[in-house]
Amino acid sequence: MFSNSNILGPLFWIIMGVLYMVFITGLVVWLKDLNIKMNWWKWSLVLLWFILLSIIIAGGFTLIGENEMRAGLLFIAVPGAVMIVAGVALSRFLFRNRHEKQNN
Amino acid sequence: MKNKIIDSIIVLSVGFVVIIAAVTGKIIAEKDDLKLIGSILKPGEELQAVNNNKHILFDERGEAYGFIYSGEGRGYNGKLRVAAVSDTTEVIKSVQVLTNKETPSFINRLFRRNFLARFEGIRFSELAAGDKSVDAVAGATITSSAIKEALILGFTAGEGLQQNNNFNISAGWPELMVLLLFLISALISVKKFSAARKYLLWASWTLSVIFLGFVLGQPLTLPRFITLFTGYLPDPGGELYILLIPVLAVGFILISGKNNYCRSVCPFGATQEILGAIGNASHMRLKRFRLVKYIQWGITLLAVVLALVMNNPSVAEYSVFGAFFQLTGTALIFILLLLSIIMSLFFRRPWCNYLCPVDGVMAYFRTMRRAVISIFKR
Amino acid sequence: MNKIDRRKFIKSAGLAGGALSLAGAAGAGYSAGADKDSYTGYGRTNYGEDQFFNRKPFIVDNPTYVKKGEPVRITAVEDIFKRNGMLSRLMFSRGDIEPAWKPADGIDALPGQLRDYYKANPGALEEFIKAMEKGRAQRANWEKYRDKYFIADAWSTAHSSPIRGRGAFPAEPRDRPEKSDFRGVNKVKLEPKSPSHASELIKKICYSFGASLAGIAKVKKEWVYQGSLRGVGREDYEVPSHWKYAIVIAVPHEWDSMYANPTYGTSYDAYSKLRFIAGKMEVFVKELGYSSRPHVPPTSYDLVMPPLAIDAGLGEQGRNGILITPELGANTRLAAVTTDMPLEPDKPIDIGVSRFCEKCKICAEECPGGAIDFSDKAETVVRGYKRWKIDQNKCFTIWNSVATSHARGCRVCLSVCPYSRKNNWVHSFAREVDPRDPTGLVASGLLAMQKKFFNYPGGQEYLPPPDGNNRTFGEAPEWMKTDEWFKI
Incomplete structure (x- = not known):
């Protein structure tokens, strides 16, 4: 670096x-x-998702840094698409039981 | 009444265009065989035909030093002609595919992987007798078997040997899987089972994505319809299920008017349904839905006409199935695929509704059915 | 009001922070990929830090090559360079003298050894004649490609300069081993504290001379050539008793040019490095009071290197016939120094190379000459050991076909091998996890990614037109592209 x-x-x-x-x-x-109640395992899921996303992006760019453009982009695109799907699933799960909106 | 006339006009005019395109394609004559074989000669070399499949090869000094055998094999999209140079002891020296109609990315994968070189050094008689075998390449089974078939046929015909023409249809689990999926699709339509509909759909979608999609990688594509339309059948002994799918899909539409294939059998349709369930997708409401639909079908028609005129079904391949299930395709297709996947999370079946070429074919058969029924009802 | 603003600020800062941290991950990843420290053999070599793979968990008692039948020592005629040399001297005589043999004379007119070889290997002689034809075409076409590969060719020639002629280092032995190996040995000799001390020191010195990997093996009789001995010539001989141990050293080719094989890369960069290391090691060992003889590329060997390196625990043999090491993959070039210094040999390792090669076959698919075996298992028995068959003669034809100024190799099987990877976190993950996975699932997954994500042009594409398009596996580095630096 x-x-x-x-x-x-x-x-x-x-x-x-x-x-x-x-x-x-x-x-x-x-x-x-957003009135989403979090607990420890929900937090772990969210952070795990974020760390995985970071690793995928970093890994793809490592390959790009090695002059392997095609491999790098596919390395991001294929697991990245899975991550997007997983992200949507995760957010739906988090939004599922949220409390009624309170006035603050 | 008015609709019925429009239906008939559409069916007739589309049919007319397609037939004209097919005839044009056939008229543009196929290349002369001798010319094709001549293209693989080195300078100074000459040929003398023994028969259609065998040529004697002369070097620059005019000495016979080998043979060229050429034959046809049944590929995925059409027949392919293969020529092989052998020495005087029938040992294969080099193999070349003269013409083919396969999807370029498919057949190029074979060439890239030294597939043709695997035949070098094998004796024709050993290959024909099955003593020495060259394994089919995973992901391009039909094409690689077709090349082998062409080599064996070229040799046996060239030498006037008894051709091993055993027509054995073999069915295995892929055929059973296709039948099962269509059976489920039929059950879904039955009123009696409406309570189980949801479960049947999900079972079908899951099975389809895993087996039809990722394991077999054979969803219905436009080139498949075109090859069937031009009267070409791939080797039924090899992969019967790739014939079974279009026949059953069109059969259901013509008999019941219901598009069973797209609803529950198509693995990419199933993928979109699964993604839609994950993202709680809603129906997209477009103001100009009809117009978009006509554009979608128009592109399909254009692709069909182009493929027929150019006499090469693979021209009409613009679906994302290969990219999704096999990771093959152009950059544009991959972008289209990525967009479809992301859109599927929020809207129901974006690919099917606005892009899929098979949708147009199915719509055509449905309209045809309607037109025919209306004529008979009158 | 104030409170809402603060919340809004934290929320937008959080979003921006998340996005920026992802961009930071991308940047850190990119620099890890471009980092010159990942160029194993071109970074921390001199302190031994390029031999970074912990071999301890993978040590096995027996080497991973499979013995079948009685081992046979290799003869000169089985070595493609020696064989081609013999044949060339017959075919292309100097001056006006009639050649001693021409292809029209037929195999039977060849002298003993050569005749026996070509009779036992039908097609090999035709392949050699084809190679000569291709070589002529290569020289005729060179002008077309000369400008494009101008720097690459100059770079290769520069690297080959310590290899040729009288100035070559180390000098060829000019005597029997019993004499030349002891010439210049120091009369003062200190006793090492133990053989393991001696081994450790020798390896440290290897690294300081620039070896990326170093290992010690006991010399086995079956790895020693038969019928030709440097400094003596053609004769049958017993293995000299003072060739007790071999110090085996390995270096890689410069990575970027290696990925741009066959046209940009060269063999000579690694060869010249090895000659310097082995030549200095010869002197160092002699200064310690022990005999030594260097065995260096391209052809100055009395021992076969890959099996010796397997014994020394450096790696295992791959489908492409090349030693595959954890650090360098197939980008491994070997030399050795034989000595009677009491050393402690290293143990061989098993990192599952043959299991991987059974599945992969990329090198066979990418070989421009189709010289590499496609069969699943290594079944061909060569001199008493099972291996995948390599058609040396087809390989040599490709040397003469690719767009280089003369036949100076191809090395595509080094570039395309999935093991040939630099030292960064992405590849180290594969390097460390795969050999620890008994199920082979990791290997299958990685292999699927390798085949789908990376662009393999395919064997034929590396050849010049009309057969191919002069493709290279990786893109040539900027410093090798002539049009970046010269007016053309």
Whole structure:
């Protein structure tokens, strides 16, 4: 990562960490506002989905970085399509038992 | 009354266009055999015909050094002509496919994988007697068997040997699976079973996606209809079920007027239904539904006419089935597939409703049935 | 009001954060793929860190090659280079002298060894004549492709310079092994603390000389050539008793050019590296007070390398006949140094290569010459061991057919092999998980992805027109493309 600099590499991962934190914080607020009750295994499912998606994207781009454009795109497209379907299924599942909308 | 006349006009005019296209395609003559075989010669080499299937090969010094045998095999979309160069001891030196009508991505897969090179060094007599065998390539079974068939036929006919013409129809689990799926589709229409309808549909969809889709990879496609229309039958001993599907699909439409194939047998239709269930898909309401439908059918008609005129059914292949079940196809097809998958989550059967070429064929047969019935009722 | 704004801010920041983190994952992935540290053999080699695969869990007592019948030592005529050399000297004599043999004379007019070989291998002689024809066409066509492969050809020639003629390093032995292997041995000799200390040190020195992989094997008689010995010539001989151990070293070809085989890559980059490493190792061992003899590519061997490397635990044999190692896949080139220094041999490993090769067959499908066996199991018995048959003669015809300035190899079977992968997290996953999976499901899944996702042009496509389109498996690196740097 950033072979010409030994500053940007660590900085990149610090920023990534911040982004994950911001994402999770935002997600908590979203779920609250959508009246979706979460528990530990629902959270694990959501995070597992997100981590898998990240791995698929990172893996595909690794292949693209290796000059394997076709393989990289298919690596993203095929499991990516499965992830989209799984994402829709997961969100329907989360929305299924949500509480009546409250006024806040 | 007015509708009936329109029906008849549509049926007749579409039929007329298709027949004209087919005749045009046939008139554009097939290439001369000798010319085709001549194209594989090296400079200075010459040929002398012994019969239609056997030629003697002379080198530049005028010495006979081998033979070329050529024959036909029954491929997926049509006959393919294959020529093989052998030395004087009948050992195959090289194999070439002279003409074929297979889907390019299909047959290219064979060529790419050195399939033709696998015959090199085998004696014709051993190949014909089945002593030495070249295995069919997974994913292109029919085409690879057809090449082998052509080689054996070319040799036996060229040498005037007894041809091994045993016509053995063999049916296995794929045929049973197709029959089962159509049986379920018929049960679904029966009023008595309306309570079980939902379960029957789901059973059928699941079976279809797994077996017809991923295992066999043989949903009904436009080229299949075109080859049947032009009177070509692939080797029925090999894969009977690929004939069974179109016959049953059209048969149900003509007899009952119900499109059983699309509803419950088609594996990609089933895929869309499953995706729709996951995403709780709704029916898409288009303002100009009729217009979109005519465009869809128009494209199908255009593809059929083009394929017939060019005398090559594979031209009409624009479905996403291959891309979904076998991961083969062009980039455009893959994009179309991805869109169809994502759309299927939110709308019921987007591919069937707006793009599928088989839908047009089925609609045509339904209209035909209606027109015929109306004539007899009068 | 204020509160709602804050919520809205957190919500949109969360969305943006999620999207950006996915983009970050893409960027991290991309740089992992493009990272030069993943170019095994071109990064951390000198500290031994390119031999990163932990072989311990896969150590087996017996090597994975299958013995069938009585082992036979390889003779010079069975080695394609030596055989072609013998035949060429007969066919293409220097000056105005009539050639000693022409194809019209027939096989029976050939001298003993050659006649026996070509009688036992029908079609091999025709294949050689075909190769010569193809070679003529190759030279005639070279002008058409010269500009395109200008840099690649120059690069290859530069790499071949330490290999040829009087300046070659290491120098060819000019004496019997009993003499030449001891020439220059240091009179001072320290006793190693133990053979395992000696082995460890030797491997560390191998790495410091630039070897990506190093292993130690006991010299088995059946891996030693018969009938020709460097420094002596054609004679039958017993294996010298001081050839006790072999230090086996392996390096890869430069990865990007290797993927762009057959036209951009070369064999000589790895060959010259190996010659330097083995040549220096010869001197190092002699300085320690022990005999040594280097065995280096392209043809300066008295031992057959792949089985020796299998004994040394570096890898296993693949369908393409090449040693496949966990770190380098089929992109593995071998040299060895034989010595009487007391060393501790390494144990062979089993990472399931033959099980994978039974299913894969990509190399057979992609071989431009159809020289690689398609049969499921390795059934052909060669000199007492089972293996997949390689038609050397067909292979050599392709060397003479592909668009290079002269017959300098093809190596497509190295590029297309699914094991030939760089060292990044995606491939390391496959590398580590597959050999630990007893069911073979991981291998099948990976293989399906390999075949569907990657673009395999197919054997014929690597040939020049009219047979093919001069395709390469991977795209050539920018630094090899002439039009990027020169006015053409």
